[in-house]
Amino acid sequence: MRSRTSGMWWGTAIEAPDPGALARFYAQLLDWSIVHEEPGTAVVAPPQGSVYIVFQQAVGYRPPTWPPTDGEQRTMMHFDFQVGDLDEAATEAVAMGASLAPVQPQENVRVLFDPAGHPFCLCRDDG
Template identity: 75%
Template sequence: MFLPGSDPGVLARFHSARLEWPIVQEEPGTVVVAPTEGSVHVVFQQADGYRPPTWPPADGEQRTMMHFDFQVGDLDEAVAEAVALGASPAPDQPQENARVLFDPAGHPFCLCRDAGDGRWHLCRGTHSTACTSSRTRPPCRDLRRRVHHQAAQLRQPLGLVA
């Protein structure tokens, strides 16, 4: 997975702290974060002239290319933790069971309350799908365990080209 920004070090340190994944490579203009086990990695790369996406989407503005959804047990606690690490809440919050925040580079991400019903609960505000999809998942209440579980299910690194 690839995320551009004007300062990849700041962006990588934010996501490294959120996920408790170490920085595994750092060189001028590029920083890589990955879990200690598995093949998933996130590359943060400097992008000259970077413009953060506009959310909610607006005609003629930079659109969101991708974003993270995180299932959390305690929505208020997860928001407070993200803000303490450098995130900022979006002014528009489209639903009660999720919060849209921006990382330090302005990429939106969602914290979605885990209802414990074995289903993905997605943030409707940044998806074209309904709030809840029908994909089943194992019951993981803790954000970091959930992300590690998702990473373990993937067999190849993710790649995303903007």
């Protein structure tokens, strides 16, 4: 029996004030390529291309607040990336334009903000 997801691709779309700039950040962070760019939209995908991230122009964009604050824009989703060396990965992400969140709730995770203010996590590979 053939899987109904066989041969499918999937992805997510993220709003940003400058989709091209945010696509360039994630392309560099993940060592992926920008596979499509036009005014208001940019798409990043890995070499095998079965997954993608679309960055879309958002008029009136407000970055989410993390940790959550009553009455403020909440984080709707975030990325987790597994890394071998947590401090090195965080330092590299900051050099690419990320910023370290002031609250760090776990020893084996670093919470950062991408250039548009979306939180993402670097998670140490303890396996």
